[in-house]
Amino acid sequence: MHEAMLYQKQDQGRVRCQLCAHGCLIKPGDRGICQVRENQEGTLYTLVWGKPISGSVDPIEKKPLFHFLPGSTSYSIATLGCNFQCGFCQNWNISQYPRQEKGGEIPGGGPHGELVPPGRVVQEALAQDCAYISYTYTEPTIYFEYAHDCMELAVRQGLKNVFVSNGYESPQCLEACRGLLHAANIDLKSFRDEFYKSECKARLQPVLDTLKGMHAAGIWLEVTTLVIPGKNDDPGELRELTAFLVKELSPEVPWHVSAYHPQYKYQDSGIGPTPVKTLERALEIGRQAGLLYVYAGNVPGHDSESTACPGCGRRVVGRRGYRILGLDLKDGACPGCGRPIPGVWA
Ligand code: SF4
Structure with missing residues (x-):
């Protein structure tokens, strides 16, 4: 059993978890909202340290991160669990597992149930020729102790670390990530607090604060919005969302507008997949707001998958799906007009 980071002991054996914005106050014998952190006699433990449920190699374009080492591969890990409860989750069978098996043992780890120490994760990433480790598929915050230990070792071995969160x-x-986390793709699922409350059992403001905090900390940041017809595709809402990105972060932050496909509780909701024209309208709203790099996601072959120089229009990174068709940059700048293209290119 691994003691948790970032919590405070309270009266009557209770503990206050400070890892995420829920700030759960947990009684002895209980677990937090994420269901993977448990108070045992006044000490908070993580139930998922060393219990990855995946260890796969995939392209950075899949995260998606388009301005961070294009064409490179990531060693991607996750444990079970999530602090959100999105009814449309695309990975619900692993993210919501602990909630569905409430109070039960959290499986994961090696093939025989043994713990997988961070050293083995890093070795595997190196053996597979990956430039970095991605903490992804579920929510890295809820397995932060494990991610933190992996990140520390990875940095010592010259690897980078990426959160998809x-x-x-x-x-x-965020403070504990300082010097360890190099890039992140953050979901901004909506610009309405009601959406976060009803669909995710969370709040909007902490997400906005994290975006600002990561940007200020110099972590390479890209943002994804999964566009769900009738739920968060209102043009007025998207205008507010993109204005926030431009004003509070930067016009240079890449924005990925992803197509939704019915999953989990939304399967019988009658809400069909996102039409391409809805995504294209969102992309146009992003451009009008001043965002310089907007991309359609989950629509392989779409024109917007490639990166064009905002200065002269030259294609500087060609993509199709997760494949890189060509990289045309000189020292991180457009070879045509010399305009620097923001990102981590080498
Ligand atoms: S990480 Fe889990 S226990 Fe901690 S505050 Fe968030 S939901 Fe609650």
Whole structure:
């Protein structure tokens, strides 16, 4: 059993978890909202340290991160669990497993149930020729102790670290990432607090704070919005969302607008997949707001998959699906007009 980071002991044996914005106050014998952190006699434990449920190699374009080492591969890990409860989750069978098996043992780890120490994760990443480790598929915040230990070792071995996250990290969690986390793709699922409350059982403001905090900390940041017809595709809402990205972060932050496919609780909702024209309308709203790099996701072959120089229009990174067709950059700048293209290119 591994003691948790970032919590405070309270009266009557209770503990206050400070890892994410839920800030759960947990009684002895209980677990937090994420169901993977348990108070045992006044000490908070993580139930998922060393219990990865995946260890796969995939392209950075899949995260998606388009301005971070294009064409490179990631060693991707996850454990079970999530601090959100999105009814449309695309990975619900692993993210919601602990909630569905409430109070039960959390499986994961090696093939025979043995713990997988961070050293083995890093060795595997090196053996597979990966440039970095991605903490992804579920929510890295809820397995932060494991991710943190892997990140420390990875940095010592010259690897980088990437989070794919819902952005619900607490300020203390962000502080603990300092010097360890190099890039992140954060979901901004909506610009309405009601959406976060009803669909995710969370709040909007902490996500906005995380975006600002990561950007200010110099972590390479890209943002994804899964566009769900009738739920978060209102043009007025998307205008507000993209204005926030431009004003509070930067016009240079890449924005991925992803197509939704019915999953989990939304399977019988009658809400069909996102039409391409809805995505294209969102892309146009992003451009009008001043965003310089907007991409359609989950629509392989779409024109917007490639990166064009905002200065002269030259294609500087060609993509199709997760494949890189060509990289035409000189020292991180457009060879045509010399305009620097933001990102981590080498
Ligand atoms: S990580 Fe978040 S959801 Fe889980 S116990 Fe801590 S505060 Fe609660």
